[in-house]
Amino acid sequence: MEKLLEIKDVDKHFDISGSFLDQLRLKGGRISRQKTVVKAVNNVTLDVMAGETLAIVGESGCGKSTLARTVMGLYKPNKGEIFYRGNRIDNLSSKNMLPYRTKMQMVFQDPYASLNPRMMAREILEEPVKFHNPTLSRGEIKDRVAEVMLQVGVDPKWASNYPHEFSGGQRQRISIARALVLDPEFIAADEPIAALDVSIQAQILNLLMDAQDKRGLTYLFISHDLSVVEHIATRVAVMYLGCVCELATTKELFSNPQHPYTQALLSAIPRVGGKRGGHTRLTGDVPTPINLPTGCVFHGRCQHANERCTQEIPAQRALESGTVVACHAVEEKRI
Amino acid sequence: MEQLLYIRHLNVDFVLREKTLRAVRDVSLTINKGERLGIVGESGAGKSVLGFSIINLISKPGKITGGEVMFDGEDISKYSYDEMRKIRGNKISIIFQDPMMTLNPVLTIGTQMKETILAHMDVSAKEAEAICLEKLKKVYIPSPEKRLKQYPHEFSGGMRQRIIIAISLLTDPSLIIADEPTTALDVTIQAEIMDLLLELCETDNMGLILITHDLAVVSEVTQRIAVLYAGRVVEIGPTEQIIGNPQHPYTQGLLKALPEMADGENRLNQIPGMMPSLFNMPDGCPFEPRCKEKKEHCTQTVPGLIELENGAQVACFAREGGK
Ligand SMILES: Nc1ncnc2c1ncn2[C@@H]1O[C@H](COP(=O)(O)OP(=O)(O)O)[C@@H](O)[C@H]1O
Ligand SMILES: Nc1ncnc2c1ncn2[C@@H]1O[C@H](COP(=O)(O)OP(=O)(O)O)[C@@H](O)[C@H]1O
Ligand code: SF4
Ligand code: SF4
Ligand SMILES: [Mg+2]
Ligand SMILES: [Mg+2]
Numbered sequence: 001m002e003k004l005l006e007i008k009d010v011d012k013h014f015d016i017s018g019s020f021l022d023q024l025r026l027k028g029g030r031i032s033r034q035k036t037v038v039k040a041v042n043n044v045t046l047d048v049m050a051g052e053t054l055a056i057v058g059e060s061g062c063g064k065s066t067l068a069r070t071v072m073g074l075y076k077p078n079k080g081e082i083f084y085r086g087n088r089i090d091n092l093s094s095k096n097m098l099p100y101r102t103k104m105q106m107v108f109q110d111p112y113a114s115l116n117p118r119m120m121a122r123e124i125l126e127e128p129v130k131f132h133n134p135t136l137s138r139g140e141i142k143d144r145v146a147e148v149m150l151q152v153g154v155d156p157k158w159a160s161n162y163p164h165e166f167s168g169g170q171r172q173r174i175s176i177a178r179a180l181v182l183d184p185e186f187i188a189a190d191e192p193i194a195a196l197d198v199s200i201q202a203q204i205l206n207l208l209m210d211a212q213d214k215r216g217l218t219y220l221f222i223s224h225d226l227s228v229v230e231h232i233a234t235r236v237a238v239m240y241l242g243c244v245c246e247l248a249t250t251k252e253l254f255s256n257p258q259h260p261y262t263q264a265l266l267s268a269i270p271r272v273g274g275k276r277g278g279h280t281r282l283t284g285d286v287p288t289p290i291n292l293p294t295g296c297v298f299h300g301r302c303q304h305a306n307e308r309c310t311q312e313i314p315a316q317r318a319l320e321s322g323t324v325v326a327c328h329a330v331e332e333k334r335i
Numbered sequence: 336m337e338q339l340l341y342i343r344h345l346n347v348d349f350v351l352r353e354k355t356l357r358a359v360r361d362v363s364l365t366i367n368k369g370e371r372l373g374i375v376g377e378s379g380a381g382k383s384v385l386g387f388s389i390i391n392l393i394s395k396p397g398k399i400t401g402g403e404v405m406f407d408g409e410d411i412s413k414y415s416y417d418e419m420r421k422i423r424g425n426k427i428s429i430i431f432q433d434p435m436m437t438l439n440p441v442l443t444i445g446t447q448m449k450e451t452i453l454a455h456m457d458v459s460a461k462e463a464e465a466i467c468l469e470k471l472k473k474v475y476i477p478s479p480e481k482r483l484k485q486y487p488h489e490f491s492g493g494m495r496q497r498i499i500i501a502i503s504l505l506t507d508p509s510l511i512i513a514d515e516p517t518t519a520l521d522v523t524i525q526a527e528i529m530d531l532l533l534e535l536c537e538t539d540n541m542g543l544i545l546i547t548h549d550l551a552v553v554s555e556v557t558q559r560i561a562v563l564y565a566g567r568v569v570e571i572g573p574t575e576q577i578i579g580n581p582q583h584p585y586t587q588g589l590l591k592a593l594p595e596m597a598d599g600e601n602r603l604n605q606i607p608g609m610m611p612s613l614f615n616m617p618d619g620c621p622f623e624p625r626c627k628e629k630k631e632h633c634t635q636t637v638p639g640l641i642e643l644e645n646g647a648q649v650a651c652f653a654r655e656g657g658k
Contacts, residue, residue: 059521167609197377197548202592202603209601224522227551231594231603268526270551272595273578276533282523285491 003086004186004218005048005071010080010090012041012063012070039289040066042242042297044080045316048186053212053219055233055250057226057265059286063242064222068188071220072106073097084186102132105179109191111171115163121174122159125149125181132182145181151214152177152207169200173207180211188220193228205232226269230254238262241297242289244316248323258325260302260335296328304329336367338405339510339542340389345402345412347381347388347566356613358384358397360566363640368509369540371533373553373574376563377610382546385563386512388412389544390427391419406510425455428503432515434495437502438487444498445483448505455506470501474531493524500531510542518547529556550593554578562586565610565621568640572647582649585622620652628653 017023017035025034041063048054056064069075071082073089082090089100108114115124125145129136136144146156152173154166163171172192179187189208193201209232211217223229229236229250236253238246238261246259257263264282284301287293296314299305306328314326329335347359358381366372374382387393389404391414404412411422423429431437439447445467452463464483471479474497487495496516503511513532517525533556536543547553553560554574561571562583570583581587590596591604608625617623619634626633633652640648641655 059523169609198550198589199377199592199606200609202594202605203607205594206602206605226522227593227595231597264523268523270522270526270529270549270555272551272554272590272593273575274551274555276530276555281527281530285493286521 001049003047004050006083007046008081010044011078012066013078014038039292040242044244050218052234053221055221055229055236057229058239062239065190068190102182103184104186105184107175107179107189107192109194111175117163120160128182148177148181169196172204186218190222243297246325252321252323258323258330259327260304261298304335339366339368340406341365343403346400347384348400349397354614358566362568364561366542371543371557373557373560374546375553380563381566383514386514386546390423425506426508427510428508430499430503430513430516432518434499437499440487443484451505470504474501496528512544514546570649576645576647582654583651584626584628
């Protein structure tokens with residue numbers, strides 16, 4: 001399989017110190033300047049293979065959206081490199097990034113916030129086509145938009161409606177249409193169904209899977225819903241505090257999770273027809289990415305943590321099964 | 336089994352300028368002492384309105400326009416605001432999705448808890464403090480003495496929801512109504528909170544009405560489930576029957592739409608269309624526009640609940656004649 005996207009050692013940190021004056025602190029009678037940095041994504045290395053659905057899972061604040069936005073070029077990484085079909089894209093000027101802006105698209109959780117409320121559905125879909133294909137005639141643009149609307153299941157007779165006139169599910173169809181209308185290769189979908197009801201979720205997931213089949217799309221699929229991920233993903237990366245702690249095929253991850261955090265996460269999922277009890281319970285809260293713990297980011301909540309875990313950051317290691325896991329205990333064969 | 340609360344033919348309307356929105360229609364259900372009942376349905380189905388109407392807390396212009404809510408042998412739907420206040424927070428507690436709907440950001444947790452106790456019970460300040468500590472321990476808040484002096488923002492989301500549960504326990508209620516109590520929380524925290532609610536219900540023989548859109552959560556926690564669609568109960572029965580042997584076409588479709596029920600199939604089962612607007616309800620069965628099994632008279636008459644052999648009740652003409 002060909003690598004479509006390579007993410008290498010990427011850090012994305014946000015400096016939230018504010019103005020120079022906000023940064024001043026009085027310590028022991030002396031004024032010092034203090035920076036506050038959110039370490040949202042830390043040393044992430046991942047490949048996305050052409051045609052696959054790579055899911056990113058993890059609890060809120062673990063850096064899923066930041067990673068997706070960094071990949072899309074909406075944020076510049078503080079460290080590391082991103083390659084698309086072998087070409088480095090993280091350091092491109094907006095002009096040089098332009099060709100990738102058609103190949104790479106993003107779908108967001110809240111279709112209402114991501115659609116311009118003052119534009120009709122038709123305009124929302126025509127705008128990117130016009131921008132990237134200035135030579136197309138009006139008729140050609142219209143045809144292309146109508147075709148995509150049909151494909152996502154929005155009747156073209158609603159083309160003159162505004163976003164608020166659609167239901168949540170229909171709005172998400174329109175934002176998917178907006179992503180598809182440029183005929184991309186890659187779509188980063190950030191919690192695309194989280195705001196929808198179950199019966200509508202199924203409609204949108206089917207739509208995404210159909211579009212993938214028809215167009216050979218590659219997805220980076222972000223979700224906190226593990227049963228959805230189990231259904232749709234080829235491989236899964238589990239994130240915790242900005243770090244990837246495990247990367248595995250969907251089958252391996254769900255049947256044979258290695259990292260203690262993955263194990264806890266999986267055992268916490270409620271199952272239809274399941275019974276409570278017998279879960280591995282995590283205690284304590286997720287620390288903030290402002291003061292990252294030393295060593296393994298998970299050590300404060302890990303029942304297998306030892307001295308080494310508090311000091312040394314575990315490196316990603318590939319197991320025989322192909323699963324990549326960052327955990328000392330797994331490496332030492334303690335678990 | 337002893338009945339704790341029952342609702343008969345409850346109707347709740349929102350009378351808006353031009354039209355009337357019928358949020359809850361002809362709902363009847365019973366909950367026994369110590370029983371855990373789930374109310375599931377998609378957003379806008381009327382779950383919250385139903386939950387709030389039980390304790391007469393519907394926001395204006397909402398109004399109970401028919402039916403009764405019997406609690407401990409009295410029709411509390413006709414209670415005055417003051418009479419209701421006594422019941423609410425005394426025998427029935429409510430837990431919201433957003434803890435900040437209950438918590439005051441500028442008061443310490445201790446102050447808020449003590450206020451609640453003193454409003455409902457005749458105890459000294461010292462005894463009130465002891466009750467606070469006891470309840471905080473019950474919900475596994477570490478170092479409760481220290482925590483009492485802290486403000487809501489000093490707690491994480493999961494901790495805040497624990498505090499809310501502790502507050503709801505202050506007056507030893509016999510029923511807790513929890514409206515999407517874990518929807519805003521991460522799955523590991525959700526699991527902790529659900530374990531806690533379950534443990535409390537079991538040790539204190541407390542009744543629970545768990546309102547949620549999450550079928551997996553209700554299936555793990557409750558003994559009976561009511562499925563709400565467009566303001567009506569379309570199916571109600573023992574949890575294992577609703578989950579394992581659903582009879583209403585909507586419940587069946589909903590369960591089959593879950594990815595975990597896909598059974599190796601790539602495509603998920605989808606229910607076409609969406610729930611009708613409450614302003615614009617079909618004359619007959621509310622599910623009729625999306626139903627594969629509809630018959631001619633489904634468009635004209637609303638089906639009532641009928642008893643099935645599996646102990647459940649279903650509102651569907653296609654199931655008449657017993658099954
Ligand atoms: N633009 C930003 N400025 C400052 N902090 C941010 C920004 N975006 C995200 N963060 C912080 O980075 C962390 C990761 O956020 P995010 O990527 O949104 O997580 P997730 O999508 O997994 O919930 C969080 O602590 C969040 O508050
Ligand atoms: N204060 C209100 N005014 C007008 N309509 C309301 C009000 N509260 C709820 N509704 C309506 O009642 C219906 C049921 O709402 P709700 O009980 O909140 O649904 P659920 O909790 O199942 O998502 C919805 O159509 C909603 O718009
Ligand atoms: S490295 Fe140590 S603390 Fe981290 S997950 Fe493994 S055992 Fe736990
Ligand atoms: S009553 Fe008719 S329309 Fe309604 S669910 Fe049953 S078969 Fe379908
Ligand atoms: Mg996010
Ligand atoms: Mg609600």
